[in-house]
Amino acid sequence: MTHCTRQWLEAAMDHHKSHNPDPSCQRHQSAYRRERNDSGRNHREFQNVRSNHHHLHHPYQHQSGPTPGKNPPSSRGLSTRKENYERDFPVYKQPVEVGCFSLDSERRFFNDSRQLRYYSEPERNPHFDLKDGYKDRFIKRDESVKEKLDHILRWILANRSKLSSKVATTASPCALDVDFVTWRGHLTKLLTTPYETREGWLLAVTRFRNTLYISEVETEAARRELENRTERHQEMMYWGYKFEQYTCADNVHSSPDPGGVVNTNEAFCTVVQTRLTDHRLLFSGEVDCRDKDPNAPGPPACYVELKTSAEICTPKQRSNFHRFKLLKWWAQSFLPGVPRVIAGFRDHDGVVVTVETFPTSKISHLIKSEPNCWKPTVCMNFCSDFLTFVKRTATEDNPSVVYLFSYEPHRDVTYSIHRDSQYSFLPHWYVREITSSQDLH
Ligand code: A3P
Numbered sequence: 265m266t267h268c269t270r271q272w273l274e275a276a277m278d279h280h281k282s283h284n285p286d287p288s289c290q291r292h293q294s295a296y297r298r299e300r301n302d303s304g305r306n307h308r309e310f311q312n313v314r315s316n317h318h319h320l321h322h323p324y325q326h327q328s329g330p331t332p333g334k335n336p337p338s339s340r341g342l343s344t345r346k347e348n349y350e351r352d353f354p355v356y357k358q359p360v361e362v363g364c365f366s367l368d369s370e371r372r373f374f375n376d377s378r379q380l381r382y383y384s385e386p387e388r389n390p391h392f393d394l395k396d397g398y399k400d401r402f403i404k405r406d407e408s409v410k411e412k413l414d415h416i417l418r419w420i421l422a423n424r425s426k427l428s429s430k431v432a433t434t435a436s437p438c439a440l441d442v443d444f445v446t447w448r449g450h451l452t453k454l455l456t457t458p459y460e461t462r463e464g465w466l467l468a469v470t471r472f473r474n475t476l477y478i479s480e481v482e483t484e485a486a487r488r489e490l491e492n493r494t495e496r497h498q499e500m501m502y503w504g505y506k507f508e509q510y511t512c513a514d515n516v517h518s519s520p521d522p523g524g525v526v527n528t529n530e531a532f533c534t535v536v537q538t539r540l541t542d543h544r545l546l547f548s549g550e551v552d553c554r555d556k557d558p559n560a561p562g563p564p565a566c567y568v569e570l571k572t573s574a575e576i577c578t579p580k581q582r583s584n585f586h587r588f589k590l591l592k593w594w595a596q597s598f599l600p601g602v603p604r605v606i607a608g609f610r611d612h613d614g615v616v617v618t619v620e621t622f623p624t625s626k627i628s629h630l631i632k633s634e635p636n637c638w639k640p641t642v643c644m645n646f647c648s649d650f651l652t653f654v655k656r657t658a659t660e661d662n663p664s665v666v667y668l669f670s671y672e673p674h675r676d677v678t679y680s681i682h683r684d685s686q687y688s689f690l691p692h693w694y695v696r697e698i699t700s701s702q703d704l705h
């Protein structure tokens with residue numbers, strides 16, 4: 265780990281206040297059900313770093329323990345039990361923004377930041393009515409259109425020079441210099457999996473020119489839920505976007521326009537590169553807005569995540585907020601290095617009564633008093649081990665082959681293999697373009 269990375273991780277995890285005396289954090293356990301061989305490349309690669317920083321006592325400062333061994337994954341799956349992931353915090357490099365893109369009011373792609381908005385700090389008790397405009401000033405994105413990774417792939421094709429490996433060899437024909445391409449939201453789901461007791465997921469993986477593409481597939485349960493959403497639930501989904509409209513301006517010198525239309529086709533997405541243990545990641549995530557101050561640090565440190573949540577009135581509500589909501593908020597913003605989450609707490613009638621800032625680096629400390637609460641290290645170690653599992657499983661390099669990974673609460677992650685099926689998700693235009701440009705080498 266470089267000095268810079270270590271500093272970032274300390275800041276991102278608020279190292280100095282977070283010493284965790286729990287001896288279970290020191291355990292190095294395999295997430296695989298079977299015996300494993302610990303002498304992986306990963307372990308050796310990080311030995312130097314480990315000895316360089318042995319004076320730092322916090323578990324987050326150390327490298328990840330051994331990664332799952334060399335045994336080929338079999339029909340046995342990957343454990344999702346949180347106890348198996350309570351080891352040292354794995355290396356997670358400071359995410360670097362390598363680009364961005366925008367989707368306009370008709371969901372058209374632009375390789376620029378035209379949809380980036382600017383945070384306009386509201387009063388502490390603003391009384392924003394989130395119901396306003398739901399009936400007459402709301403254009404909702406068509407959720408039946410499954411976009412898969414298409415926008416990210418478009419961004420990749422428009423920015424190949426930033427990503428291509430400098431030396432492409434026939435032995436290792438890697439079109440992009442990354443191991444995984446995916447949405448931040450899919451990684452958020454992975455981070456929270458050891459604590460997820462309600463919703464399963466399906467992730468389709470294709471290996472193409474040695475990069476693994478991960479794209480979500482809607483589960484049957486999610487499809488049913490989408491179909492059976494109540495009117496109240498539909499309206500509540502609007503509230504989060506309405507809060508964004510109250511707090512975001514279109515440019516540095518303008519003010520928010522709560523009288524305008526809320527159009528959920530519009531989006532600004534950051535594209536970041538980072539590394540989790542030995543997994544080089546490229547992912548994109550939607551960003552709500554940025555700091556107005558031109559002297560604010562560069563992206564992603566200037567970005568702000570906006571959230572709404574029900575007002576907290578009882579200890580039970582506080583505990584649920586800590587255990588479930590803060591886990592999701594932390595995972596979503598920690599991944600791309602977004603340092604601030606601004607929350608609007610609303611009453612039962614959809615009126616924001618208080619606004620509070622949650623620095624991402626402080627979230628995991630707020631929850632320490634909760635018994636059996638979630639731990640960032642479990643989230644990150646599970647994600648790392650899942651990616652190792654994927655690398656070892658999805659071995660055939662073929663754009664029409666999908667390895668479908670499946671999680672059901674309280675079960676291991678399992679997978680199945682599909683050729684030329686409904687699950688294939690890499691579009692022909694992408695495969696053609698990557699293939700033809702690579703063959704020129
Ligand atoms: P809240 O975050 O205030 O709930 P994001 O916060 O990720 O930027 O998403 C913006 C808003 O989209 C959410 O606001 C919520 O209104 C809506 N939304 C996103 N994902 C959702 C989901 N899975 N179910 C319901 N609403 C969702």
Ligand code: MG
Pocket residue numbers: 552569570571
């Ligand atoms: Mg948000």
